[in-house]
Amino acid sequence: MREESGAVTTWASGGWVEEDGIGSATLRRLVEAWPRRAAVATSSDVLGGPATYDPRVPDYPLRMVPFAQHPRFLAATGEQRRQVLTGLWIGYNERVIATEHLIAEPAFDLVMRGVFPGSDQPLVRQGVQQAIVDESFHTYMHMLAVARTRELRGVRSRPEQPALVTYRRLREVLATMPEAWERDVAVLVWGAVAETCINSLLALLARDDSIQPMHSLITTLHLRDETAHGSVVIEVVRELHARMNADRRRALVRCLPLALEAFAEQDLSTLRLELVTAGVEGADEIIGDLRATPAGRRLVRDFSGAQRMIEQLELTHAVDFDFPERPEWSPGVGVRG
Ligand SMILES: [Fe+2]
């Protein structure tokens, strides 16, 4: 996109198009599709019905467990391994909810509060408010998932979880920024990276037919919304970036790799907690061995959405981050429009 206040020129398939500050055609299509796409508008009834629950079916896919083949884990009882999978599923939901509250919603709120020039455009406001409604419904879905799982599996207590690693890293970055405008850019960047990357994590569960059908249904509904959010966020960030001054643009470029690194970080303490809670012997050994492997240091994430955002901002050469190959299970960020 080429900058200037007032008219903005964007690249469309046919060439450069003038869009006089009313938002892109892509954003318009995304906003108009919301009533047909949003889980809250189309699928809220599926959560109310009695869920079929076969206790023999696991809550979380074993193939996503990085220590699944570790001899100490294999030596645990079947019930302990089952408890670990249930704990991983509940923890996954807890972290999705925390990501909505601590990373996605604060970024959307900043846009709605109008702290960035360009965020007063009706289409931007409409698209972002739709996303806020969606996020609230996602929290509700995942909250129900936790409550149901705890009830059906008889999980009376949960170990206290560490703060979300991505949020810890955001706080650390914010602590180095004396200026409010700079902190606003950091929050926006963290939100934008979350919104363009969360879909891959959801897709892993949504497509899995080895777990409880209700779990994959919830993640499928969430995934559909997030695929659209990824595209909405790219359009919104393009609109805002086009109107940023040089200082804000520099802050955005500085924050992007920091946010991407934060989202690539593997927090092994959450895995250890589930092993310890289930009483698996050798939890520290399992985690220690995992730490020595590439999977123990870095999450396999699909960053193609964030990569596309950076391309659209024409910042590919300015952002210092080693993008991994796109994993084959990746759904990508939604088709434009
Ligand atoms: Fe969400």
Ligand SMILES: [Fe+2]
């Ligand atoms: Fe979202």
